[in-house]
Amino acid sequence: MYTAKTACAWGWFFLCCSVRACTVADDLVGAKCPGDIILGGLFPVHQQVTNLNYLKPDPLECTGFDVQSFIWVQAMIHTIEMINNSSLLNGIKLGYEIYDSCSDASKAIIATMKLLSKSNSMGNLLEVRCNYTDYKTTVKAVVGEAYSELSIPIARIFNVMLMPQISFASSASILSNKGRFASFLRTVPSDIHQTKALAKLISYFKWNWIGIIATDDEYGKSAVTDFVSHAQKHNVCIGFKELIPTYVCDIRSHERIENLISKIEKTPIASVIVLFAKQSIVVKLFTEIIRRGINRTWIASDAWSMSRGVAKMKNIKTVGNIMGFSFKTGCIPGFLTHLRNLRTPPLGFNKFIEKYKQLHSICSNQLNNYTETCNAYTPQCPFPESKKLIQPLDCDKTNEGLSDIDEDDISHNIELGVTYAVYLATKSIAYGLRNLLKCKEGACEKNLDFQPWKLLEALKTMHFTEGSGEFYFDKFGDSITGYDLIQWVMHDEFTKFKTVGEYRLQDNNIHIHNDAFKSIGKAVISNCSRSCKPGERKKAYSLHTCCYDCVPCAEGYHSVGWDMNDCLKCFDDQWSDAGSSACNNKTIEYFNWNDGFAIVLVVFASLGILLVIVIFIIFLLNLKTPAVKSSGGYFCFVILCSLLLCFISTGFFIGKPTGFHCKIRQPLYGISFTICVSWILVKSFRIILAFNFDPLVHHQMKKMYKPIVILVICTLVQVIICTFWLLFNAPNYVLNNTIPKVLLPKCDEGSNVAFGIMLGYIALLAFFCFLAAFMGRKIPDIYNEARFITFSMLIYLIVWISFVPVHVNTEDKYLPAVEVVAILASNYGILCCHFFPKCYFICFKKNQNTPESIRKYLREHNAQKDQVNFPQPSEVAECFWSAPVSPTTVNSQVSQIPMSK
Numbered sequence: 001m002y003t004a005k006t007a008c009a010w011g012w013f014f015l016c017c018s019v020r021a022c023t024v025a026d027d028l029v030g031a032k033c034p035g036d037i038i039l040g041g042l043f044p045v046h047q048q049v050t051n052l053n054y055l056k057p058d059p060l061e062c063t064g065f066d067v068q069s070f071i072w073v074q075a076m077i078h079t080i081e082m083i084n085n086s087s088l089l090n091g092i093k094l095g096y097e098i099y100d101s102c103s104d105a106s107k108a109i110i111a112t113m114k115l116l117s118k119s120n121s122m123g124n125l126l127e128v129r130c131n132y133t134d135y136k137t138t139v140k141a142v143v144g145e146a147y148s149e150l151s152i153p154i155a156r157i158f159n160v161m162l163m164p165q166i167s168f169a170s171s172a173s174i175l176s177n178k179g180r181f182a183s184f185l186r187t188v189p190s191d192i193h194q195t196k197a198l199a200k201l202i203s204y205f206k207w208n209w210i211g212i213i214a215t216d217d218e219y220g221k222s223a224v225t226d227f228v229s230h231a232q233k234h235n236v237c238i239g240f241k242e243l244i245p246t247y248v249c250d251i252r253s254h255e256r257i258e259n260l261i262s263k264i265e266k267t268p269i270a271s272v273i274v275l276f277a278k279q280s281i282v283v284k285l286f287t288e289i290i291r292r293g294i295n296r297t298w299i300a301s302d303a304w305s306m307s308r309g310v311a312k313m314k315n316i317k318t319v320g321n322i323m324g325f326s327f328k329t330g331c332i333p334g335f336l337t338h339l340r341n342l343r344t345p346p347l348g349f350n351k352f353i354e355k356y357k358q359l360h361s362i363c364s365n366q367l368n369n370y371t372e373t374c375n376a377y378t379p380q381c382p383f384p385e386s387k388k389l390i391q392p393l394d395c396d397k398t399n400e401g402l403s404d405i406d407e408d409d410i411s412h413n414i415e416l417g418v419t420y421a422v423y424l425a426t427k428s429i430a431y432g433l434r435n436l437l438k439c440k441e442g443a444c445e446k447n448l449d450f451q452p453w454k455l456l457e458a459l460k461t462m463h464f465t466e467g468s469g470e471f472y473f474d475k476f477g478d479s480i481t482g483y484d485l486i487q488w489v490m491h492d493e494f495t496k497f498k499t500v501g502e503y504r505l506q507d508n509n510i511h512i513h514n515d516a517f518k519s520i521g522k523a524v525i526s527n528c529s530r531s532c533k534p535g536e537r538k539k540a541y542s543l544h545t546c547c548y549d550c551v552p553c554a555e556g557y558h559s560v561g562w563d564m565n566d567c568l569k570c571f572d573d574q575w576s577d578a579g580s581s582a583c584n585n586k587t588i589e590y591f592n593w594n595d596g597f598a599i600v601l602v603v604f605a606s607l608g609i610l611l612v613i614v615i616f617i618i619f620l621l622n623l624k625t626p627a628v629k630s631s632g633g634y635f636c637f638v639i640l641c642s643l644l645l646c647f648i649s650t651g652f653f654i655g656k657p658t659g660f661h662c663k664i665r666q667p668l669y670g671i672s673f674t675i676c677v678s679w680i681l682v683k684s685f686r687i688i689l690a691f692n693f694d695p696l697v698h699h700q701m702k703k704m705y706k707p708i709v710i711l712v713i714c715t716l717v718q719v720i721i722c723t724f725w726l727l728f729n730a731p732n733y734v735l736n737n738t739i740p741k742v743l744l745p746k747c748d749e750g751s752n753v754a755f756g757i758m759l760g761y762i763a764l765l766a767f768f769c770f771l772a773a774f775m776g777r778k779i780p781d782i783y784n785e786a787r788f789i790t791f792s793m794l795i796y797l798i799v800w801i802s803f804v805p806v807h808v809n810t811e812d813k814y815l816p817a818v819e820v821v822a823i824l825a826s827n828y829g830i831l832c833c834h835f836f837p838k839c840y841f842i843c844f845k846k847n848q849n850t851p852e853s854i855r856k857y858l859r860e861h862n863a864q865k866d867q868v869n870f871p872q873p874s875e876v877a878e879c880f881w882s883a884p885v886s887p888t889t890v891n892s893q894v895s896q897i898p899m900s901k
Contacts, residue, residue, distance in 0.1 A: 028099055028114050031073060033348035035084075035095020036448050039429060040115040041076050042144030042154070044103040045069045045352055060110075062102035065359055069146070070352050071339070071414055072168070072422045073098055076143055077350075078338040079426035088430055090443045097138075100352075101145055105153050108145060112154040115139045116161060132161045133451070140452050141166065141432070141459075143425045146418070148172035149218055155184040162453035166428060168421035169327075171302070172222060176476040183456055185477040187424040188327050189505060192226055194302055197325050197483055197503040198274060199230035200510050201299065205521040206563075207272045208546040209239045209528035210299075213260065213285070214276035216243040223276040223301065235563075237528060237546035239270030244281060253284070261288050264296070272526035274299040279307045290315050297524045300324025305486050306415045311495040321520060322488035325503060327417035328481040330467045335419075339410050356410075417484075424471060424479070432459035480505045487517050534559055534581030537567045552579035555740065572737040586743040589813045590656050598654050601820050608647040608827055615835045616640050618842060625849045627841045630785070631834070635679060635707070640835075642675035646827050653816035662731040662747035667722035669823055670758045671715065676830055677765040677796075678714035680789055682707045684772030687786050718761055725754035736811075744813060763800060766793045792833035799825045 030045060047064030080094045099111035116137055117126050129135060141164040145151045151170035158165045159182050167175075167186040175181050176190050202210060212227065214220030220243060228238060242260050245253040264273070273296050275282065282304045289296075290313070297320050304310055305324030342357070344350045436458035437444040463472035474480055485501035501512035512518055532538050532550035537559055540548045553559050553567035558580045560568070570576050574583035591598055619636055622628050628636065645668060652665035685705060725731075729751035736744040749755045773789035803822040810818055842849055 028111055029097050030100045030352050031077065031096065031098040031348070031350040033077075033080075033095045033345040035093040037092060037433065038095045038097055038139050039076075039080065039426070040139035040142035040144075041073065041096060041098035042101050042108060042111055042115070042142060042150075043069050043073050043076075043098065044146050044150070045073060045100040046102040049102050049104040049107060060102065060104065060107050062100060062104075062107070064103075065355060067356070067410065068415060068418075070356055071410070071419060072146070073352055074339060074342070075332065075335065075419045075422040076426050078332070078335050079423050081338075082334070083427070083430045088439075089434060089437070090439050090441075092433070092437070092439075092444055092448070094430070095348075098352075101150055103147065103150070105150055108150045108154050109157065112157050115142055116157070116163060133453075135161055136449055136451055137161065137163065140164075140450070140455055141429045143168065143422065143429070145170060147219075148175065151175060151184070152181075155181045158183050162456050164429070164432070164452060164456045164459055166425040166459075168425045169418050172219065173226065174222075176478055178476060181477075183453075185428075185459060185473050187421040187428065187471075187479045187481075188302075188418075189480070189482065190476070190478050191223060193503070193505055193508075194325055194483065195223060195226040196230045196508065197510065198227055198299060198301075199234050199236065200503070200508075201323075201325075201485070202231065202236055202272065202274075203234035204510055204512075205524065206531065207524070207526040208236050208563075209270050209526055209544075210236060211239050211264065211267065211270040211273040212241045212276075213273060214243055215246045215278065215281060217246040219303075220246070220276050227274065227276075235545065237544045239267050239528070240264075244277070244285070246278075246281070257285055257288055260285075261292060261294065264289075264294060265292070269528060270526060271524060272297045272299060274301075275304070276301045277303065279304050279309045282307065282310050283313060286310065286313060286316065286319055289319050293318065295320040297321040297526065298323075300486075302326050302417070302483070306417055306497050308415065311488065311490075311497075316495065317490040317492075321524065322490075323500075323517075323521075324486055325483040326415075326486050326497075327421055328484055328502075329416040329499075330420045330423075332420060332423045335423075339414075421479075424466065427464070427466070428459065428462060428471065428473075429455075431464045432462045435462055482506075485510065485512065487514070487520075531562050532559075532564065533562060534564075535579045537564050554578055558583050573735075573743055575741040584741075586737065586741055588743045588745065590745050591654055591813045591816045593655050595813075597814065597817055601650065601817060601824065602654065604824050604828075605647050605650045605820075608824065608831070609644060611831060612640050612644045612647065615831070615839055618839050622842050622849070625842060626851060627838050627849050631838050632679065632683070635682075635711075636835075638711075639676055639679045642672040642679075643827055643830060645669075645672035646676070646823060650820045650823055653820045657733055657745055657747045657816075659733045662733050663726060665747070666731060666749070666755065666758065667726065670722055670762065671718050673823075673826065674718040674762055674765065675711070675715050677762055677769060678711045680769045680792070680830075680834070681714065681765055681772070682710050683785060684769045684789050685710070687773065687789075714765060718758065721754065721758050721761060725751060725758065729754065739811060742812075744811075746815065759800060763797060766796045769793045770797065788833040788837065792829045795829035795833075796826050799829070 031041075045066060046062035047066050048062065049060045050063050076098065077096065080096055083089065084093050097115070099114065101108035101111060113126055116139075118135065118137060127135070142158065143166055145154060145167060146169040148170040151165070151167050152172065152175065155165055155175065159180075162183045165184050167184070167188070169188060170186060171188050171191040171194065173190045173192040175184050175186065176192075202208075210231075212224055214224045224241065224243075228241075231238070240263055242256075242263065244256050244260060264270075275285075275298055277285070295318065300307075300322060302325055305326040310316065342353050344353055432455055433439075434444070436450065436455055437447075439445075460473060460477075463470055465471070469481075471479070471481070482505045483503040484499045485503065487498045487500045489496040489498045498514075500514035500517040501510060503510050528544060528547040529538075530550065532548075535558065536550040536552055538545075538548040539551045553576070555578045556570055556576060557567035558570060558576045559566075560581060570583035573586050575586050576583045593599075593602070616637065619628050619631070619640070623633070632639065649665055649669040649672065652661045652668070655661075686707075731747050731750045734746060734748040736746050769789055770793040773786040773793065775786075799822050803818060806818050807815065847853065
C-alpha cells in the first residue's frame with residue numbers, strides 16, 4: 001500500500017532547487033509523446049509541495065525528486081513502446097501524457113482536470129454538462145495514482161465521465177466500492193487481503209501477542225482497523241498499538257518515536273511488531289532502534305517490504321528478522337536496457353529524464369544514497385558514511401539480470417512489485433483497446449475518437465496471459481494476483497529479498513515453500529503466555545484472552561491440542577486422569593464367577609443347597625417321628641423348598657447381570673424368604689397358644705390359629721408387593737459409568753421404595769416372630785422352639801439392619817455380594833436354629849424320638865419344676881408334635897404327671 005508522501009523505493013532525495021511553477025496548462029505535463037490514442041499517467045515524481053498558500057491559489061512548486069517514481073514513469077513509457085512495436089493493436093500507435101502529482105491532492109486534481117479536457121477543441125476545454133455520455137476526451141485512460149489518498153479524490157472526478165483509471169499501488173479497501181468509484185481499477189489487490197494475509201502469517205507461527213505501529217493517516221488507521229479485525233478472528237491479541245506522524249519533518253515526530261521505542265522496550269514479550277509505514281518513517285524509526293540495540297521480528301506491509309532505502313541502512317541486521325508481503329512480481333522484457341539508455345522521444349519531450357540526468361550529475365552518481373533532511377531548500381545531496389550493495393532481484397535470467405550491474409546503476413532502485421504493476425496497468429489498457437476496437441489478425445477498427453466509458457466496458461471483460469497465469473479484473477475492479485511473502489536475508493555485504501512463499505487470493509491461504517524460513521518463524525516466541533500443551537486448558541486472568549494460565553484438565557476431561565480454551569469431556573465409557581491429553585477406555589468390571597469372593601459365596605450357597613436336600617431326606621425318612629411333627633410335619637417340606645429357592649436366588653447376583661437376572665432375583669428371594677418367616681410366625685403363634693393359661697385369651701387365640709390361612713395371606717401380601725414393583729418400576733439392567741476408570745454393569749432396582757417395602761415387610765414378620773417367641777421364652781426346655789425362633793429372628797434383623805447402610809454406601813462390583821452375604825446369613829440362621837437341632841435329635845437321639853420318651857420327659861420335668869398350672873395335655877402334644885393327636889390318649893398318658901403343690 002502506498003500513501004501520500006510515501007517513498008516506495010530507495011534512492012529518492014530532495015531536489016536542491018524547487019521545480020518551476022507552471023505558467024500555462026502545458027507546463028503541467030511532465031512527459032508527452034503523440035499517438036493515435038493518448039494514455040494519461042499520474043505519478044508522484046516529486047514528494048512534496050513547498051509553497052502552500054492558504055490565502056490565494058498560487059502555482060504550486062514541487063520538490064523531492066523520487067527516483068523510484070521516475071522508474072515507474074519509465075515502466076509505463078517502455079510498455080507503451082513495446083506495444084507500439086508489437087502486433088497487439090495492428091499498427092495503432094499509443095501516445096502518452098504523464099503528469100506529476102507531487103504527492104499532493106491539489107496538484108493531482110489540477111492534473112486530473114487537464115486529463116479530462118475535451119478532444120478536438122482549440123484549447124484545454126473542460127465542459128460542464130448534465131450528460132457526459134457523448135463527451136470525448138483527448139486522453140482515453142489514465143494510469144495512476146500510487147497513493148490511495150490521491151486516488152480517492154481524483155477517482156471521484158474521473159467517475160463523472162467514467163474515465164478508466166488504473167492504479168498500480170493504491171490498495172485502500174474503500175476503492176473496491178463500485179458504487180462510489182465506478183471507473184477505478186487497479187493491478188494490485190485490495191488492502192483487505194494484505195491485512196488478512198498478515199493475520200494469517202502471524203497465526204501460522206502461533207504468535208498471539210504482538211505490537212502494531214502505523215502512520216497517523218488514512219492508510220495507517222484503515223490498515224490497523226482491518227488488521228485488528230482479522231487478527232482477533234485468529235485469537236491474536238494486540239500488546240500495544242501506536243500511531244506515529246506521517247511526515248518525518250513533523251515537530252512531534254521525534255518525541256513520539258522516542259516514546260514508542262520506550263514502550264517497545266517495556267514490552268519485551270511482544271517480540272513481533274507489524275509496521276504499516278512509509279520508507280522515510282521506517283528509516284527514522286530504525287535509526288533509533290539500531291542506536292538502542294533493540295532486536296525484534298518486524299512484519300512489513302507492502303509499503304516497505306522491499307524498500308532498498310531501509311535495506312541499505314548501516315547495521316540494519318541488528319534490528320532482527322524482517323519479513324512481509326509485497327505485490328506479485330514478474331519480468332518486464334527489455335526494461336533494464338531501457339533504463340540504461342534513457343532518451344527523450346523524437347516528437348515529444350520528457351522533463352523527468354532531463355531532471356534525472358541533471359541530478360545524477362550534481363550528486364556525482366550517488367542517487368542510490370539517501371538521508372532525509374527536513375530543510376527542502378538546503379542545496380545538498382547527502383552521502384552516508386558507508387555504502388552497502390543491495391543484491392538485486394533477478395528479472396529474467398534467460399535474457400537479462402541484475403547481478404552484473406554497476407553499483408551506481410539506476411536499476412538498483414527497481415522494486416519489481418510496483419514497477420511490474422505499472423507494466424500490467426499499461427498492458428491491460430492495450431488489451432482493453434484491442435477488445436473495443438475489435439482488433440483481429442488483419443487490422444483494427446479505425447474509430448479512435450470514442451468516449452472513455454466505452455473503453456471502461458472493454459477493460460472489465462479484458463483478460464490476457466502474463467507470466468504463468470491469467471490477468472483480469474474481478475467484479476470490484478481489483479487484481480487477484482495475490483502477494484509474495486518476502487524474507488530479508490541480511491549479510492554483511494548485501495541484503496537479499498528472498499521470496500519464501502505466497503498468499504493466494506483464490507483460497508485465502510498462505511503457502512510457504514521454504515523450510516528454513518519456517519524454522520526461523522517457529523523459533524520466534526511472541527506470546528503473552530506459554531502455549532498450553534495437550535492435557536491443559538487456558539484460564540484467562542486478564543481482559544486479553546491471550547494472557548492466561550495453563551491449568552491441567554480435570555479428571556474425566558482431556559485436551560488433544562495446544563492452547564485449548566476448554567477441556568473436552570470424555571465419553572461415558574472412557575476415563576482420564578487429571579492433566580490427560582487422551583481418554584482411555586474404561587474396564588468393564590462386575591461380580592464375576594471367577595472372583596475369589598464369589599467363589600466363597602458360591603461354595604456356601606452350594607453347601608446350603610446340599611444341606612437343605614439332606615435335611616429334606618432326613619425329614620422324609622422320619623416323617624412320623626415327634627421331632628419332624630414338631631417342625632410342622634408336611635409343612636416343613638414347603639419351608640425347605642423355599643429355603644432352597646433362597647439359596648438358588650444368590651446365583652442371580654453373581655456374574656454379568658442381564659435384564660432377566662435383574663427382574664427375577666429380588667422377587668424370588670423376597671417371596672421365598674417370606675414363606676420361611678411366615679412359617680416361623682405360625683410356629684411362634686402356636687407356642688403362645690399352647691402355653692397361654694388365660695382361658696378367655698386362649699379360646700380367642702385358638703379361633704385365630706389357622707396355619708395355612710396365615711401362611712397364604714402373609715405370602716400373598718409379598719407377592720402383591722413384588723407384582724406391583726415389576727409392573728410399574730421393575731428392576732432393569734444399567735451400565736454404571738460414574739465410577740472412575742470402570743464401567744460397572746449392574747441391576748438398578750427401579751423403585752428403591754418398592755425394594756424397601758419388600759425387605760421391610762419381611763422384617764416386620766420377623767419382628768412379630770421375635771416378639772411371639774420372646775413371650776414364650778420360659779416354657780419347659782423340651783419346648784425350646786421359642787429360643788431358637790428368637791435367636792434366628794434376631795440374626796435376621798441384625799443382618800438386614802446392617803445390610804442397609806452397607807448397601808447404600810457400596811458402589812463397586814461387590815454391591816451384589818453384600819446382599820448375597822445377607823441372604824446366606826439369613827438362610828443359615830434358619831437352618832441352624834430350626835433344622836439342625838431337629839436333625840441332631842433325629843440322628844443321634846433316636847431312643848428319645850418317641851412319644852413315650854417325650855411323655856416321660858414331661859413328667860420328670862414338671863415334677864422338678866413343681867409347676868402349678870400346666871397346659872392341657874392335648875395342647876402340649878399339638879404344640880410339640882404339631883400333628884393331630886388323640887386328646888384321650890394324651891390325657892390318659894399325661895394325667896399321671898405330678899402337679900405342683
